[in-house]
Amino acid sequence: MSDEHRLVVLAGPTAVGKGTVAASVREHHPEVWLSVSVTTRPPRPGEVDGVHYHFVTQEEFDALVAQGELLEHAVVHGRHSYGTPVRPVRDALAAGRMALLEIDLQGARQVRRTMPEALFVFLAPPSWDVLVERLVGRGTEDAAERERRLATARVELGAQAEFDVTVVNDDVRRAAEELVSLMRSH
Template sequence: MSQQPSEALDRPHRLVVLAGPTAVGKGTVSAYVRDHFPEVWLSVSATTRAPRPGEQEGVHYHFVDEPEFARMERDGELLESAVVHGQNHYGTPRHPVEAALAAHRMALLEIDLQGARQVRASMPEALFVFLAPPSWDELVRRLVGRGTEDEEERNRRLETAKVEMAAEDEFDVTVVNDDVRRAAQELVSLMRSH
């Protein structure tokens, strides 16, 4: 008797896109997923911004200069790209995402709102998850508390966050980041069920 491959193994996973306002903790939730759920493949974005303390090339981001980013865009190597907070370019390398999905891996993109909209246009079958703060005041506290931006940058990010918060209804589901562990577990549970 020949064995049939498991239907679950043959079914491609649905790309999951995680987005939300600045300082909501997208990177922290994604890092928790990376550290505790090795079955989830996490996309590594390219960016033109400088590394923050503790960030590693190829783990947190691919840090590239402006000419290289422009070349990647021009050559169609990015699934999405955007200028974030009016300053730095961010983008998702296309090939690794396509390879992870072709290998039937659970694939997660952690990107900004502009990028999520671009991915929706090209991959509408993806599951779009909005990561929300427990409250606006908590979002402000997190942004100020992380201490990685000067006052001008914080104000720019808060203005951006107001616009990003208003886009929540564009997403398929909302996960509230009131606790990193709980939010990450809810996200992975959604990935497993889709």
């Protein structure tokens, strides 16, 4: 895999805006291939199957795991399964495209074991208070789920040192441009 077409793995705490930054990359940089994860969680308002995620049943997800079809997979927040289909990633890299995986911390650790040559980028919030505000402001989780996600976020923030570089999501477009710049330079 040539350096300019390296795989970039974007991870960070829940509600930091990984999906929003990835959507900005998708909108402004069509040359970047974005992986579409599979998940067993229900779609949030506005999410489109096959664009934001491939929404599957737990049985379908388990079959993908059993068949070795996922580059990484994890149960996130103790509730829903997420994973990255391996074939599209390998096809994009083989075609010489810049490839971006937007995944959770557990998934990033798995990808590091199988593809250590990737560039691992930690997306950080400007502050803890901003992260809490984003999670609460999203309004897509009930109080119990918010508490679960905040507990997970505290742990996830502690993993920042495991990554090659940190991008602070203080402005979505700026963070997306920094991410694409890192992709091009690595």
